[in-house]
Structure formats: structure tokens, C-alpha cells
Amino acid sequence: MPGHRPLYLDVLITSCKGLSYFCAFLHYALVKAGFCQAPVYIQKIIAKKIKILRSVWFARLLRRSTSILVRTPLRESVLKLINVNLPISREIGAIIVICHTPWKRILVQWCLRENFALVIGSGKWKDSKRQIQRQAKGMREIRELVCHLRSKGRVIVSADVFNNLHNCPVRFLGQPCNASLFIEKLAMLAQVPILVIIPTLSEKSITFIAGPSFSTHALQMKTGIITRQILSFFEKEIKNNPAILSDYVK
Secondary structure (H helix, E strand, C coil): CCCCCCHHHHHHHHHHHHHHHHHHHHHHHHHHCCCCCCCCCCCCCHHHHHHHHHHHHHHHHHHHHHHHHCCCCCHHHHHHHEECCCCCCCCCCEEEEECCCCCHHHHHHHHHHCCCCECECCCCCCCHHHHHHCCCCCHHHHHHHHHHHHCCCEEEEECCCEECCCCCEEEECCEEEEECCHHHHHHHHHCCCEEEEEEEECCCCEEEEEEEEECCCHHHCCCCHHHHHHHHHHHHHHHHCHHHCHHHCC
16 A cells, blocks of 8 residues: 655646646647547547647646656655555465556556566566566576565566467457467466456556556466457557557657
């Protein structure tokens, strides 16, 4: 839970929220007047154009503010914006799957404080910088991640990562691409469940919304099924709320 936090954070949120209304109306006015092109995320849902533009601008403004503050001595108080309540037992390891989030900078700092790592784990790593920068390249890092998961650790992975292979073709946000099967393969190797979450900005905090979960038993079926289901879930949520995807919040 965010707990008690300083007044300046509430003032910051209120200011960003108020300014987001002005930016959204101005943005849409410029689109309507033909001075700029409509963002792709409102082109097919014009009925909610102002609401969606406002949510994107709110996330945009607060993200930029927190990205600066989290690199100052105010970091610890800024981290109180994060409200975490993951529905998963600490008695087992787990792979936590997210999409590319605009809250990466603040989440990295929170993960370091909570002894997570990116690919991220909740146990202790010898080097905190390696903890955040792990790319899971090579057998050594894969073995370390598997051991970490089997020791009740947590690993956070982005699902919307694509490659040039042809083993898991998908369409994501209207684009044909090939999804990485890393999440499924890592879960099968470590025999741990997969939990899908979405870091999202509410009116007062950054919260984690829980999506579907998958057991390792389900992973014994055809490879790629779960990866496609995860991406389908994210696609649906992004279309409902474009502000959860970093590509739309720049």
C-alpha cells in the first residue's frame, strides 16, 4: 500500500490531473483543425476521444515528473505512489508478466528496494546492477533464473517482445510479428506458475491490475498457446486504456 506520503505528491498528482484536461482538449482541437494527425489509439474509438487523450496526458505528465524526482533525494517518498497487492503466495516462485510500461523508471527503483530484478527476481542478487540489467542471454543466466525461481524467487518479464523467428506468429495492435517464447520455456524449466499483471495509473497511485494466471501443468500443451493468450489480454486492455503502454505515453 502507498501508506502515508508527503503533501507535495498529492499536489503533484492534482496538478498533473488538472493540466491533463487542458492538454487533452487542446490536442483534440489541433487534430480537429487538421494541424496534427489523430493518434492511432483514438482513430477507431472517437466516441471516447477526450477521455482517452486525458488519461494518456495524465500518465505522460506524471511519468515525466516522477522520472525526475526518482533520481533525487526524494526517491523514497516518490516510491509511495506504488500500490502493490499481488495475488500470489510467497511460498512458491513465479514469473510475473507485464507489457512495456511507462512506469519503468519508478518501478526499477521500487524493485531494487524490494529485492526484485528486471528480468526481475525477489531474492537477493550479489550485484544490484546485474539484478536490473539481466537479459537472460546464455545458459549461465538461464540457470541462475531457474534456480532463483525454484528458490521461491520472482522474475518479471515483458510479454510484448518480438523477434525475427517464425515459431509463434501473432498479430499485436494490428501488426503481424513473432512473439518470444521465453516466458513459457522459462516457466517449464523452473516448473513455476505465470501471473499476468498491468501497472496502471489510477487517480491517486500506480497500481497493479491482475490478469490471467497459468500453471506449469498447462504449459505441457502446445507451445505458444499461453504466449498468444497473454498478448491477446494485453492487446484488449491497451485498446481500452492506451495509457498503460509506454509507446503511447512519451
